[in-house]
Amino acid sequence: YYWPGMTKDIVEWVGRCVTCQKGRKDVPLHPAVESKMDTLVEIKMDAPVEIKMETPVESKKTPAPPGQSRLPASPSHTPAPSTPGSVSSSRSLSSCPLLPDSTERRWQADGMTSRLDLSHLLPPPRLRQLVRDWLQEDAPAFDPAGYTVGDCPERAVLLCKSPxxxxxxxxxxxxxxxxxxxxxxxxxxxxxxxxxxxxxxxRGKARHLLLGERTALNCLGRCSGVATATGRACRLARQASWHGQVAGTRKTTPGFRLAEKYALLVGGASGHRYDLGSLVMLKDNHVWAAGGIAQAVQEAQRVAGFHLKLEVECRSLEEALEAAEAGSDIVMLDNFSPEDLHPAASALKAAHPRVMVEASGGISEENISQFFGPCIDVLSLGCLTQSARAVDFSLKICRETSVQRDFAF
Structure with a gap:
C-alpha cells in the first residue's frame, strides 16, 4: 500500500497494520495509516517495487539540539524538515530493512528497547559538557592540520565496516x-x-568535520560495541525464556560512563546503578570495615532514607540470609558457581520471597545460560563494558567525483 507523500518511516507500519486489518477487524490501525486510508493504493509485492518516497531536504539542515536523536525508526521519531520542500529518493521495498519481510535483519525484532527514543534520557547540559571535555582533550591548543583545510563546506559519509x-x-x-x-x-x-x-x-566546515571526526567515531564505535555484546546476552536470556534482567555494572571507562550506560540500554539490558548515590551497595570491603553485615546495613539505612534501595554483596548462603534478615532489598550472590548458585538462591527465596536476588562474578556470554534460573532476578555482567569489542566506523569526506563516490560507497 502506498499514498502520495508517504515517507519511508511509515512503510513498515503500512505493511504491518493494513495487512493485519484485512484479516482481523479487531486490530487497530496505526494513526498514521488510519488517517490515510481513503488515499491508499494497493500494490503487489510479488517482485521488488520501486516507489518514490519523500525525504527531508539534504541541504540547509538545522542542527538538532544535543541529546535529540534523529531516529527514523518510527513515525514518532521523524524529524520535521528544517526548510520547506522535499526531494525524492528511490528505494526497493524488497530490500528495505524496515519492512516486515526483512524482520530477521532488524535487531529490534528480538525485543531491544531501541525502538524507544532513548536520547530523551540524556540531559542536554550534561551532553554538551561531555562533548566539550572530549573535544578539548583532543585539541587543547592549536590545530595545524585543521588550518590546512580551512572553512570550505564539505560532506562526509559515515560508514560501518564491521557488523x-x-x-x-x-x-x-x-x-x-x-x-x-x-x-x-x-x-x-x-x-x-x-x-x-x-x-x-x-555536513559542515572542513576543519570542523576533521576536528570532531575521531572523537565522534570513538564514541560511536565504543557504544555500538557495548550494545552489540549486550544484545547477544539479552537474546540468550529471551531464548531461554528467563524472566529476569541482564544488567551492566559500574565497571565503566572513567569519563565515559554515561555513554556506556546508554549503550547498555540500547542493547536491551538494565544499566544497574549509575553512581554511588543511586543505589546503596555494600560490598565486601564495606562489610569488613563496618564490622559485619548487620552493622553495615543499619548504618546505611540511617542515612539512605526511604527512597534508596539497599543491596549487600554476599559470598555464601549464610551471609545472604543475614543480609536479608537485616533488611537488604537486594542480595547479590557474588562469584557463585552455577552449581552452588541455584540451590542458594532457592533457599534464600524460600526464606525471604520478597528479596531480589542478583548473581554476579564470572558470568560471560559463553556461560550465561548456566546462570538462568527461576530464583535469579538479575544477572550483572562486567564484561559488557569491560570486554566489548568496538564496532569499526569510518568517516570519509566525499566530493562529487566518481572516484570519491566509488571509494566512499
Missing amino acids: GVLAGCPFFDAVFTELGCTVEWFQPEGAWLEPVARVAEV
Missing part, C-alpha cells in the same frame, strides 16, 4: 552540533549493521 548494533547516535550528534555541523542518519539507532553500510552523512 554490530548501532548505538551512541546522540553523542555523535552532540559532537558535531557543538562544531556547527549537521548530521543526517540513514539507519535508526538499534539497527543491526552489516559492512559496508552507509550509516549517516555529516
Whole structure:
C-alpha cells in the first residue's frame, strides 16, 4: 500500500497494520495509516517495487539540539524538515530493512528497547559538557592540520565496516552540533549493521568535520560495541525464556560512563546503578570495615532514607540470609558457581520471597545460560563494558567525483 507523500518511516507500519486489518477487524490501525486510508493504493509485492518516497531536504539542515536523536525508526521519531520542500529518493521495498519481510535483519525484532527514543534520557547540559571535555582533550591548543583545510563546506559519509548494533547516535550528534555541523542518519539507532553500510552523512566546515571526526567515531564505535555484546546476552536470556534482567555494572571507562550506560540500554539490558548515590551497595570491603553485615546495613539505612534501595554483596548462603534478615532489598550472590548458585538462591527465596536476588562474578556470554534460573532476578555482567569489542566506523569526506563516490560507497 502506498499514498502520495508517504515517507519511508511509515512503510513498515503500512505493511504491518493494513495487512493485519484485512484479516482481523479487531486490530487497530496505526494513526498514521488510519488517517490515510481513503488515499491508499494497493500494490503487489510479488517482485521488488520501486516507489518514490519523500525525504527531508539534504541541504540547509538545522542542527538538532544535543541529546535529540534523529531516529527514523518510527513515525514518532521523524524529524520535521528544517526548510520547506522535499526531494525524492528511490528505494526497493524488497530490500528495505524496515519492512516486515526483512524482520530477521532488524535487531529490534528480538525485543531491544531501541525502538524507544532513548536520547530523551540524556540531559542536554550534561551532553554538551561531555562533548566539550572530549573535544578539548583532543585539541587543547592549536590545530595545524585543521588550518590546512580551512572553512570550505564539505560532506562526509559515515560508514560501518564491521557488523554490530548501532548505538551512541546522540553523542555523535552532540559532537558535531557543538562544531556547527549537521548530521543526517540513514539507519535508526538499534539497527543491526552489516559492512559496508552507509550509516549517516555529516555536513559542515572542513576543519570542523576533521576536528570532531575521531572523537565522534570513538564514541560511536565504543557504544555500538557495548550494545552489540549486550544484545547477544539479552537474546540468550529471551531464548531461554528467563524472566529476569541482564544488567551492566559500574565497571565503566572513567569519563565515559554515561555513554556506556546508554549503550547498555540500547542493547536491551538494565544499566544497574549509575553512581554511588543511586543505589546503596555494600560490598565486601564495606562489610569488613563496618564490622559485619548487620552493622553495615543499619548504618546505611540511617542515612539512605526511604527512597534508596539497599543491596549487600554476599559470598555464601549464610551471609545472604543475614543480609536479608537485616533488611537488604537486594542480595547479590557474588562469584557463585552455577552449581552452588541455584540451590542458594532457592533457599534464600524460600526464606525471604520478597528479596531480589542478583548473581554476579564470572558470568560471560559463553556461560550465561548456566546462570538462568527461576530464583535469579538479575544477572550483572562486567564484561559488557569491560570486554566489548568496538564496532569499526569510518568517516570519509566525499566530493562529487566518481572516484570519491566509488571509494566512499
